[in-house]
Amino acid sequence: MGSEPPSSPQVVEDGGEEDEEELSGGEEADLRSSSGRGSLLTRRGITLRVLLKDGLVEPGDGALAIHYLGKNFIGDLLNDGKIRWVETGQIFNSPSAWATHCKRLVNPAKKSGCGWASVRYRGQKLVQYKTTWLHKYQPSADMSLVSEEDDDEDEEEGKTAVQADEKNKNNKPGLHDVVVSRRADRERIPVRYCSLGTRDAARDPHTLVELSAFSAINRFQPFNVAVSSNVLLLMDFHCHLTTSEVVGYLGGRWDTNTQLLTVLRAFPCRTRLADRDSASAVEEEICQNLFMRGLSLVGWYHSHPRGPALPSLQDIDSQMDHQLRLQGSNNGFQPCLGIICGPYYHGNQGVASTITPFWVVPPPEVRTWQRPNDYGIPVAVEVTYVQDNFLTSDVLNEMMLLVDYYRTAPDLVQFSQYWCPDTTMMDKIKGSLSCHAPKDQAYSQILEHVYSQLSSIN
Numbered sequence: 001m002g003s004e005p006p007s008s009p010q011v012v013e014d015g016g017e018e019d020e021e022e023l024s025g026g027e028e029a030d031l032r033s034s035s036g037r038g039s040l041l042t043r044r045g046i047t048l049r050v051l052l053k054d055g056l057v058e059p060g061d062g063a064l065a066i067h068y069l070g071k072n073f074i075g076d077l078l079n080d081g082k083i084r085w086v087e088t089g090q091i092f093n094s095p096s097a098w099a100t101h102c103k104r105l106v107n108p109a110k111k112s113g114c115g116w117a118s119v120r121y122r123g124q125k126l127v128q129y130k131t132t133w134l135h136k137y138q139p140s141a142d143m144s145l146v147s148e149e150d151d152d153e154d155e156e157e158g159k160t161a162v163q164a165d166e167k168n169k170n171n172k173p174g175l176h177d178v179v180v181s182r183r184a185d186r187e188r189i190p191v192r193y194c195s196l197g198t199r200d201a202a203r204d205p206h207t208l209v210e211l212s213a214f215s216a217i218n219r220f221q222p223f224n225v226a227v228s229s230n231v232l233l234l235m236d237f238h239c240h241l242t243t244s245e246v247v248g249y250l251g252g253r254w255d256t257n258t259q260l261l262t263v264l265r266a267f268p269c270r271t272r273l274a275d276r277d278s279a280s281a282v283e284e285e286i287c288q289n290l291f292m293r294g295l296s297l298v299g300w301y302h303s304h305p306r307g308p309a310l311p312s313l314q315d316i317d318s319q320m321d322h323q324l325r326l327q328g329s330n331n332g333f334q335p336c337l338g339i340i341c342g343p344y345y346h347g348n349q350g351v352a353s354t355i356t357p358f359w360v361v362p363p364p365e366v367r368t369w370q371r372p373n374d375y376g377i378p379v380a381v382e383v384t385y386v387q388d389n390f391l392t393s394d395v396l397n398e399m400m401l402l403v404d405y406y407r408t409a410p411d412l413v414q415f416s417q418y419w420c421p422d423t424t425m426m427d428k429i430k431g432s433l434s435c436h437a438p439k440d441q442a443y444s445q446i447l448e449h450v451y452s453q454l455s456s457i458n
Contacts, residue, residue, distance in 0.1 A: 046130050048095065049081030054137075056129050057121050062086065064095075065120050065189050066102050070346045072189075073102045077121070095119040095126055123191035123207050190310050196375050205314040208307070211358055211380040219361065223335045225383045227263040227357075230395050232385065233436035236353050237399055237450075238268040239303035239341040240429045244411045245273060247302040249286055251295035254334050261298055261335050268398060270405040297326065299337030309342030309354040311378045319360045320376045335359065337381065343432065344419075351423060351431035357381040390440035396450070403453050415454050426451065 051057045057077065064075035064083060075098060076084040083092040085102075092098035095115030103118070116127040190208040214221045231250065238246055251265040267286045271278045290297060300322060302315070311319065319338040326336045342354040360376035406412045415426040423431075430451065437443060 046133055047081055048077065048083075048126075051129055051133060052077075052079070052081055054133065056133055060195075062192065063121055063195070064098075065123075066099055066118050067120075067189050068099075068103050068118065069106050071102075071106050072347070073098075075119075083119075120189055122195045123189055123204075190308060193375070193377055196313075198373050199375060203313065205317075206312045208310045208312050209316065209375075209378055210310060211356070211378050214379055217361060217377060217379070219379075221379075221382060222259070222333070224258070224260045225263065225335075225337060225357065225381055226260065226386050227383050228265075228386050228388050229436045229438060230388045230392060231263050231266045232355065233391070233433055234266040234268065234395050234398055235301050235339065235341055236343065236355070236432055236436060237429070238266075238402055239305070239343045239353065240432065241402060241406045241413060242409060242411045243305050243344070243413060245303050245305060247273060247300065249283075249290075249297060250299035250301060250337060250339070251290045251293065252298040253296060254298060261337060263298055263337065265293065265295060265394070266301065266398075268402055270401065298335070299339065301339040301341060304340055304342045304345070306344045306346075307342060308345055308347060309340040309356040311338070311340060311356075311358055313375060315340070316360055316376050316378050319358070319378075320362065323360060323362075343429075351419070351428045352435050353432050357383045388438045390438045391443040391446055396446060399450050400453070403450065403457070407457050412457065426455065429454075 048057070052059065057063075059077050059079045061076045062074050063077040066073040066075075074086045075092075076086060078084055078091075083095065083098045084090070085092065085098065090101075092101065095118070097115070099115040099118040116130055117125060119126050121129060190210045192210050193212055196203075196209070235248060238248060246268070248266055248268040250263050251267060252261065252263040254261050267289060269279070269282050269286070271282045287297075304310075315338070319336070322336045322338070326334050336359075338358050338360075340356045340358065342348065342356070345354060348354050357380070358378050359381050360378055362376050363374040413425055415424065415429070417425050419425050419428040430447075433447070434444075
């Protein structure tokens with residue numbers, strides 16, 4: 001059966017006040033040869049076509065992204081420097097034209113897009129590539145030509161967030177500090193693993209990387225995983241308590257005959273990530289608890305409080321290190337599971353946290369403890385979740401210890417605040433934890449005591 005030919009894509013030229021001018025080939029050559037502030041060089045003079053011709057960026061599907069007020073927009077960078085919006089196939093002449101169009105869909109009052117500060121290429125703002133071009137071809141140029149647009153964008157986003165908060169306050173009279181700020185959500189946009197290339201010390205270690213499927217790299221998942229609901233409940237509770245990143249370990253058993261990794265217990269680290277002095281003591285206590293319960297260390301978890309539950313480059317390296325350490329020197333295989341919990345990312349569906357189990361497939365050249373030239377490949381792990389019969393006293397006790405630990409913390413979440421106009425932070429944590437409920441429904445009454453302790457702190 002034949003298909004109808006696709007319609008010609010719509011070309012959008014309106015870029016608001018920030019739209020770039022199209023340059024001829026001769027003008028682009030002048031850009032490289034001229035120097036000084038009196039030359040042709042202006043903020044609008046450097047286009048994507050210029051960056052493409054000079055090899056600073058390359059065409060690619062899904063290479064461009066905009067994250068604005070919780071909404072994601074993905075675009076293809078075409079050979080001629082134009083942008084094709086993936087969702088509709090529309091063609092845009094410049095980053096500003098695309099950014100203005102997308103932002104007006106979210107915020108109709110938006111007047112301009114500040115495209116070079118809003119659009120990211122492979123996770124990095126386009127304005128950074130413009131700066132690189134200037135350093136290379138116009139070393140004497142005024143860098144404020146580049147930076148002012150970035151500053152304008154941050155200021156505009158800040159105003160929008162404040163206006164949104166004010167609007168919510170007006171809708172809910174008498175509420176204080178309503179709605180958690182979403183500004184942090186837009187800072188970390190995931191990149192594809194295939195775009196990383198060789199390890200680069202200049203790359204931001206906090207760059208998030210999308211997970212691959214085992215099938216996408218022609219592999220089978222080499223082990224099965226079962227995780228108990230009490231593990232998820234305690235882990236999710238821990239991650240909800242603070243706006244800072246937290247970490248913990250996972251205890252369980254590895255059956256070499258069935259190739260089944262069973263995760264039975266979570267062990268939250270009641271310490272700050274930067275507090276190296278107390279970290280060793282906390283880890284020693286966890287090791288003793290594992291030994292007393294006849295469990296082995298089988299993984300670890302950490303949170304991305306307001307960002308996507310995807311591994312960063314730093315997380316990928318940490319996971320690889322954990323895998324190598326558990327494997328030891330005898331080359332015996334024992335998997336190490338990594339889990340990322342994203343409790344307060346506004347891209348989540350509903351109030352439930354996003355929980356992402358992952359593993360890292362090493363590049364082919366990994367043979368020693370030395371770091372390889374390429375990054376490991378983060379892959380999604382398929383997991384079976386097992387509902388426990390009841391909430392154990394161990395888990396309840398650990399929850400109360402966490403409440404006491406964060407009681408005086410400056411970054412303790414204010415559970416009287418609003419997650420969204422109709423849902424408090426307390427409603428949110430209750431709703432998220434209910435996804436990990438045991439079979440015994442009496443657990444809800446038991447947890448009310450924990451929730452009342454949290455409420456009394458705030």
